[in-house]
Amino acid sequence: MTLLDHRTEGPATAPPLLLGPSLGTSYALWDEVAPELSVAHRVIRWNLPGHGGSAAELISAGATVGDLAALVLDLADALGVERFAYAGVSLGGAVGLHLAVHHPERLTSLAAICSSAHFNGERPWRERAETVRREGLAKLAESADARWFTAGFTVPGLIRDHREADPAAYAACCDALAAFDLRDRLADVSVPTLLIAGRDDPATPPAHLREIADAVAGSTLVELPGASHLAPAERPEAVLAALRDHLGGGARRGMAVRREVLGDAHVDRAQSRQTPFTARFQDFISRYAWGEIWTDGTLSRRERSMVTMTALVAHGHYEELAMHVRAARRNGLTPDEIGAVLLQTAVYCGVPAANSAFATAQRVLAEEEGSQPGATA
Missing domain, CATH: 3.40.50.1820 (Alpha/Beta hydrolase fold, catalytic domain)
Structure with missing residues (x-):
């Protein structure tokens, strides 16, 4: 034909x-x-x-x-x-x-x-x-x-x-x-x-x-x-x-995915802090990062969480890392899998970066489990 x-x-x-x-x-x-x-x-x-x-x-x-x-x-x-x-x-x-x-x-x-x-x-x-x-x-x-x-x-x-x-x-x-x-x-x-x-x-x-x-x-x-x-x-x-x-689905679909991954509480806080100055940036995040990249079916959400945590460790964005450790748990990663990702970052991003990342992740996981975080190296 x-x-x-x-x-x-x-x-x-x-x-x-x-x-x-x-x-x-x-x-x-x-x-x-x-x-x-x-x-x-x-x-x-x-x-x-x-x-x-x-x-x-x-x-x-x-x-x-x-x-x-x-x-x-x-x-x-x-x-x-x-x-x-x-x-x-x-x-x-x-x-x-x-x-x-x-x-x-x-x-x-x-x-x-x-x-x-x-x-x-x-x-x-x-x-x-x-x-x-x-x-x-x-x-x-x-x-x-x-x-x-x-x-x-x-x-x-x-x-x-x-x-x-x-x-x-x-x-x-x-x-x-x-x-x-x-x-x-x-x-x-x-x-x-x-x-x-x-x-x-x-x-x-x-x-x-x-x-x-x-x-x-x-x-x-x-x-x-x-x-x-x-x-x-x-x-x-x-x-x-x-x-x-x-x-x-534009920003509307992106907002729905953003809530699924990050949780309503986090998104509501971000929205409550929105001003006319930041409104276009918030729309950009919802429309592009969440409405296009996170909705692309080529990678699973579990895989995207792994990639995202690695990138955040590499650039020292530990506050964002905490948010995405919580997101990784919502996306199905176990604490052991999160630890394995961070251990991988020790090889490619450096031990000091991984040390800070483990401290951040341990604190978040402990909060999620209702216990107190221990010491890190």
């Missing part, structure tokens, strides 16, 4: 995330976003037929978005991915909407970026398909900057992708856009859904994303100023922040 050309990044054991491109681009559209997402996800970027390295023969005249969605599912199946989060731009977002309506059992979440439940009717896309079949893509690529980006911004590599795409495959994708209209099925979308709109997008303006948000229960709409149709290329930081919050 011939599969869509694709690129995989991130840990093989991490939650899978498929990223879909816009018409005329390649998976390079995600270059400024995918590497960051791959810290916590197995990111799989794919190319449309006739774009990048995907075979043009995978699609033919009269194709539908459903045909493209089937190719995406073939790719997921070949990679052993049963359920996955999905994010797509424009036509790639339409593929995600189709999957959410017709194959909800395969998705864990959906993000539609600069996309729509319809693309302004059939006629403009049928006409574009005819023009491309007759004249090729060179002339159309000349207007890509105006259609894709705000004035003065460009990504030469994406313009080159547009120019070098296979005309027949591109035209077939136009056919798919011409026939696409899921407005009457949007209420059937049940997976957690994020909509991202570029405020300066002429192709799929914010009203198109608002239409989806109004119909999909519990969805979230983010509008990005200074962004046109290819928001991941033009506003990668903003798109990344929205996707991180959507995919990882």
